[in-house]
Amino acid sequence: MIKILLQGHDYKYEIAEFLKLFTSEFSFIDGSEDFDVINQVDILMSQLYIGKTDQKIRVSATSQVISDGEILFNNSIEEEYLLEEKKFAKNNKKIDNIVKTMSKRVIQKSMYPYFVDKYKIDLPWGILTGIRPVKKIHSLLDEGMDYEEIGKFMIDKYLISEEKLELILNIAKRERKFIYPLSENKISMYVSIPFCPSRCVYCSFPSNTLSEFGDVRDKYIEKLLWEIEGTHRQIMEGKKEIETLYIGGGTPTSLEAKQLDRLMSGLKNILDFTNIKEFTVEAGRPDTIDEEKLLVLKNHKVSRISINPQSMNEDTLLKIGRKHSVDDIKSVFKLARKMGFDNINMDLILGLPGEDPNMVKNTIKEILELNPENITVHTLALKRTSEISMNIEKYREGFTDYNNMVDMISICKEELSKNGYNPYYMYRQKHMLGNLENIGYSKKGFECLYNMQIMEERQTNMAFGAGAVSKFVYLDEDRLERVDDVKNLEIYLERVDDMINKKIREVRKNGD
Ligand SMILES: C[S@@+](CC[C@H](N)C(=O)[O-])C[C@H]1O[C@@H](n2cnc3c(N)ncnc32)[C@H](O)[C@@H]1O
Ligand code: SF4
Known part of the structure; x- marks a missing residue:
């Protein structure tokens, strides 16, 4: 059983969905709960920092696993997103969504190696948990990235396997001919x-x-x-x-x-x-x-x-x-x-x-x-x-x-x-x-x-x-x-x- 303590965020649901890919043996500890790090077995501390200016968004997550007072695992992941020149730089809702997506990603990515090693499971979809992976490819294409850049992005950010990447890129290419140009009248x-x-x-x-x-x-x-x-x-x-x-x-x-x-x-x-x-x-x-x-x-x-x-x-x-x-x-x-x-x-x-x-x-x-x-x-x-x-x-x-x-x-x-x-x-x-x-x-x-x-x-x-x-x-x-x-x-x-x-x-x- 692993116990999870969230610091600086409340992405409980997303972490639970992600951990279910490996195990159902986990629970969350409330921050105000009185617990003793020294005597607990396997505590995962998940911390998130978000920095935002008009020019860029920066998020970083650290996952630390402590067992019997000893640090077993410590991993930090950081991501930056440049807002300059983006058409939606002043659209707060859109920016909030970007912050959320980045946050979930760095949190999951920071804990991923620990669980892969512990449960010896190879996840071909990496940390990608959503039900519509091809939709993500379409969004990246709409943002102006090409297929090669998207491939690198998906492997780097989501740790997706080459095989699954090929599948979703091929499907996106095939679908695009049918669903574009977009029209609100249809x-x-x-x-x-x-x-x-x-x-x-x-x-x-x-x-x-x-x-x-x-x-x-x-x-x-x-x-x-x-x-x-x-x-x-x-x-x-x-x-x-x-x-x-x-x-x-x-x-x-x-x-x-x-x-x-x-x-x-x-x-x-x-x-x-x-x-x-x-x-x-x-x-x-x-x-x-x-x-x-x-x-x-x-x-x-x-x-x-x-x-x-x-x-x-x-x-x-x-x-x-x-x-x-x-x-x-x-x-x-x-x-x-x-x-x-x-x-x-x-x-x-x-x-x-x-x-x-x-x-x-x-x-x-x-x-x-x-x-x-x-x-x-x-x-x-x-x-x-x-x-x-x-x-x-x-x-x-x-x-x-x-x-x-x-x-x-x-x-x-x-x-x-x-x-x-x-x-x-x-x-x-x-x-x-x-x-x-x-x-x-x-x-x-x-x-x-x-x-x-x-x-x-x-x-x-x-x-x-x-x-x-x-x-x-x-x-x-x-x-x-x-x-x-x-x-x-x-x-x-x-x-x-x-x-x-x-x-x-x-x-x-x-x-x-
Ligand atoms: C809305 S169902 C209706 C199809 C139709 N009534 C039939 O049974 O042939 C559409 C399809 O979803 C799939 N499906 C339904 N429940 C599923 C499940 N629990 N897991 C995987 N596929 C499922 C089945 O292949 C099914 O044909
Ligand atoms: S929708 Fe299809 S799969 Fe579901 S119960 Fe009816 S016949 Fe069976």
């Missing part, structure tokens, strides 16, 4: 269908089971269209162009064919579809997809669908509660192809209970035989409200270790690149096994614009329905505001007008 739109045939054991997404909530689907669609119509009429119409539309969930194909048709016809009546470049429906679970529903999607010109296996191993599908077989996945995929769907995504999860690298090899082999345009490779995240996390002891034995996880990621990377798939967007999640990453791969020309926009947060996303999260992007101020729709289905049905008003308030308070 938006992405998300529609949430929070129903599923049953709940998968790893999942914490909005998913109300059909056995319990199937009967409210009609009412939900009407309320959802009401929310979209009300919002559209008051703040979108004539002002915002919808670039991409994504219907996700949950599992949108948990709706009956007639209900899907009502939803999509309703959307068409309200929205201007003229400039939509991409229309995705995350069909998702093969056990919800049939010819009649696919026909509805086709008739409404859906351009991209997902058919998600998660794994192509029968035993795993049973364990995770998917309620469909490997054969179901194959036959639904072939049906969609026959009906003319020429842009299909398949989601996988690495590290599912009981899976080893050989099983992942099998999954990839089977998927490649189907030849989808997109393959999204997730690594298992232990979500607090999932069945796995709530009954962790039942599943613990089946978890894979960090090295296996790294192997599984490499298998995917190698096999997919051999077969013409490139990584085009990525993100990291908290509570991921090994704190690794999720990567979207695609064949050239099939990159999902919606996924790139949502990840890099350079475009407003208007999101509707229970559990949907809208993000309003203010490019000039480098500012982003979240507006959440309630997660609970029943409350959503009751309070849909509040959801409309929340969005209107957000837009109006910004003078639009």
